[in-house]
Amino acid sequence: MAGIKNKAFEPTRRTALTLIGASALAAGGINSALAAAGDDEVLTEAKVLRDPDTPVAGNPDGNITIVEWSDYNCPYCRKLEPELRQVVQDDGKVRLVMKDWPILGPVSVTAARSALAAKFQDKYHKAHDAMMGVSSRLTESRINELLAAAGVDMDRLKRDLAGRGSDIDALLKRNNEQAEAFGFNGTPSFIVGKYRVPGVLSMAEFEQVIADARKAKMN
Numbered sequence: 001m002a003g004i005k006n007k008a009f010e011p012t013r014r015t016a017l018t019l020i021g022a023s024a025l026a027a028g029g030i031n032s033a034l035a036a037a038g039d040d041e042v043l044t045e046a047k048v049l050r051d052p053d054t055p056v057a058g059n060p061d062g063n064i065t066i067v068e069w070s071d072y073n074c075p076y077c078r079k080l081e082p083e084l085r086q087v088v089q090d091d092g093k094v095r096l097v098m099k100d101w102p103i104l105g106p107v108s109v110t111a112a113r114s115a116l117a118a119k120f121q122d123k124y125h126k127a128h129d130a131m132m133g134v135s136s137r138l139t140e141s142r143i144n145e146l147l148a149a150a151g152v153d154m155d156r157l158k159r160d161l162a163g164r165g166s167d168i169d170a171l172l173k174r175n176n177e178q179a180e181a182f183g184f185n186g187t188p189s190f191i192v193g194k195y196r197v198p199g200v201l202s203m204a205e206f207e208q209v210i211a212d213a214r215k216a217k218m219n
Contacts, residue, residue, distance in 0.1 A: 043181050048097075048191065053171045055098045055116075055124045058088040062095035064213050067191040069101040069179045072111035072131040073138050074187040076200050081132045087206045094210060098128065099175040101187055109172075111143050116168045117160040118152050126150040193217060 049065050058066075068084070070077040088094045100116060102108035111131055118127040130150040131138060138146075148154050161168070179189060182196055190197035192206075193213025201209065 043178060047174065048178055051097075051171070051174065053167070054175075055119060055128070056095060057085075057098060057125065058094045058096040059092060060095055062093045064093065064193050064210055064217070065095045065097060065191075066210075067097040067099060069099045069175065069184060069187055069189045070132075071100075071102055071104045071108050071187040072115070073104045073108045077188045078132050078135070080188055080200055083203045084206065087203050087210070091207075091210060099178070100172060101175050101179050101189075102172065103176075103187060107138050107140060107143075110140055111138055112172060113161060113165070113168050114143055114147060114157065116171060117157050117164065118147065120160045120164060121153055121156050123147075123150070123152045127152055 048067060066084075066088070084096075088096050100112035102112040115124055115127040115131065118124050127147050127150060130146040131143065134142075134146065136142075144154065147157065182189070182191070182198075184198050186198075188200060190201075192209045194216055195209055195213055197209065
């Protein structure tokens with residue numbers, strides 16, 4: 001794990017996680033997990049998998065969903081990014097839900113807010129890739145340089161940060177509450193189908209978990 005979360009987005013309440021089929025898979029000790037929660041709870045399928053404000057990559061109609069919680073200053077997230085994208089591309093039927101979870105300090109929060117603001121000009125993925133593609137720790141000035149070089153309209157970004165800031169912060173708060181409720185302690189963390197994956201996997205392990213998730217879906 002890249003680090004332990006801080007208090008940047010403290011949830012208003014804790015939600016208990018109900019484990020279904022608690023036997024672990026051979027690869028990585030991954031527990032089958034779904035939330036037995038009502039519509040007013042944090043961990044509903046709609047809120048975790050189908051939040052309309054959350055960016056999505058891969059196949060939007062895929063038959064398996066991977067949900068990733070990541071931080072732009074997390075070296076493990078950066079290392080894993082190209083491998084995960086390759087698995088998603090090679091599979092062709094995976095929907096990747098991208099949850100920004102800025103837990104590594106104020107600059108991480110700035111990076112996440114900037115990426116989500118870029119979404120309003122259809123540049124979220126360009127902003128995401130630009131910040132994930134560097135090897136050094138981000139600073140606010142570096143974030144601005146990377147986003148501008150990626151083609152983000154920085155004047156528009158500033159306007160959207162000002163005008164849509166409360167919506168962006170509300171989304172980050174939802175992302176944090178869900179990660180807390182799943183018991184994640186750091187980034188990157190994943191849900192693959194109905195499996196909770198709190199940590200880094202290899203490409204082969206991701207492929208195996210996706211296959212297992214498909215089998216579980218059929219049962």
